Amino acid sequence: MLIVLSVLCYALLAASAPQVQLGKTKLIGRDVTGLKQDFFGGIPFAEPPVGALRLERPVLKTDIDADEFDARNFGLPCLQTSLAADEMSEDCLSINIFRPTGLSSGDSLPIMFWTYGGGFAGGASSNFNGSNIVAQSVTRGTPIIYVNYNYRVGPLGFPQGQEAESRGQLNLGLRDQLTALEWVQQNIGLFGGDKTKVTIFGESAGSMMTNLMLLNSSISNFAWAAISESGSASSPVIYNASARESTWQDFVAGTTGCESVAGTQNTFGCLQAAYALAIEDFPFYPVLDGPSGVLPDLPTQLWAKGKFATIPFISGTNLDEGTGQQTNRSFTDEDIKDYIQTTYSAFPPYIPDAILDRFLELYPNDPSLVGDLTFDAQRRTWTQAAARAGVKSYGYQFAQNSSSWAPYFGVTHSAELEFIYGELDSSTEPASSILLGEMMVDYWVSFSTSLDPNDGLGTSRPNWPQYTPDNEAC
Secondary structure: OHHHHHHHHHHHHHHHOOEEEEOOEEEEOEEOOOOOEEEEEEEEOEOOOOHHHOOOOOOEOOOOOOOEEEOOOOOOOOOOOOOOHHHOOOOOOEEEEEEEOOOOOOOOEEEEEEEOOOOOOOOOHHHOOOHHHHHHHHHOOOOOEEEEEOOOOHHHHOOOHHHHHHHOOOOHHHHHHHHHHHHHHHHHHHHOEEEEEEEEEEEOHHHHHHHHHOOOHHHHHOOOEEEEEOOOOOOOOOOEHHHHHHHHHHHHHOOOOOHHHOOOOOOHHHHHHOOHHHOOOOOOOOOEOOOOOOOOOOHHHHHHOOOOOOOOEEEEEEOEHHHHHOOOOOOOHHHHHHHHHHHHOOOOOOOOHHHHHHHHHHOOOOOHHHHHHHHHHHHHHHHHHHHHOOOOEEEEEEOOOOOOOOHHHOOEOOOOHHHHOOOOOOOOOOHHHHHHHHHHHHHHHHHHHHOOOOOOOOOOOOOOOOEEOOEOOO
16 A cells, blocks of 8 residues: 555656656656756766676766656765765766756756765765755856766776776776766757856866866867866876786775785776675775876876867865865874875875975975965966966965864865855854855856856956966966
């Protein structure tokens, strides 16, 4: 009886819910409570990366083998150690859409395509509800569609070592991103979107991935603009995959059932057959993957040679990026030196002691060194190279704190997210912070819809000057 009632309830809800026909499949979404918006979530954009497809490049999924698909909820995030077994899934390559209610395939709204952060080891699209951005875009008269997705993280998303390099199975998380963008190109028109006006944006690792996309001129086939919040292509420590051979073999040795193949160049077969939850999590980064790859050379080398896409972008950092990278609140020279040696001297070329000591002379007991090394210096190097090439670009430094962070963190890494996503508590935060959040969304939406953050719509806000070689504005 309960099963029958459940089926009847779903049928009644489906009849009144927003729907989109995707090939032979009817997607059943839901209304966003309190807002005139539709949500469609958990839509697979690639074949499940399990079994023989584990540790392989994503395979674009062009159809769903069902007459109807329940798209009322986000899909589960990819495997990561921070989540319980029932909170994640290896079948995780799904995409989500927030759109204004009433759209049809005849409409043509710009797209804002979000990539979450998490140090390439974690993160979930379900943590980022785009309804605030969509609502404000409608209020200001320039409606957009918000899209986000899941990508593989850790060793399944960024495999390392000589075997992965020989097989050409590197930077799989980046290829998940490209596949999600390809899905948008093929299908977003069905939801009322304009595939020629996609702005890719993200934060932290998601920002780094967004900026990495700009190293490939072909990204102009998928996006017309980009916004990078706290992260550039050169922010992660990048090497050849073989540089982390020993770390990969440690990972294999820690995977139940694969201990015997650790130390060999024949680990993939065992790893593909292993029980998913037996796969240990290791914090791996993107790697160089050759001339035909997504990261063919060091970003700084590509920037110097002018080998990058020329689409307009916004790129910025927070005032105190480095504090969030430290677990010790004292931020002494020794703490900072230990962090830098651990992060930047794990593989050659090592940072000579003389240079490291000079760093500490310039940044005495100052965690901003970490922020400058990882975020600010990289972002400015990229923006300067792009501006010299005539790319339309804008820079920012975010300097507003909130009660969400302990005072000793200052305006730390990721502090801007609650402003962008409308998560500030108006009962505890000053009106100036609430206004700043609205202004930031207006800048972001203005840029995404017109390639200029200064469209004059929405909140009254200062003119944002373009970054040029003669006016390095932030």
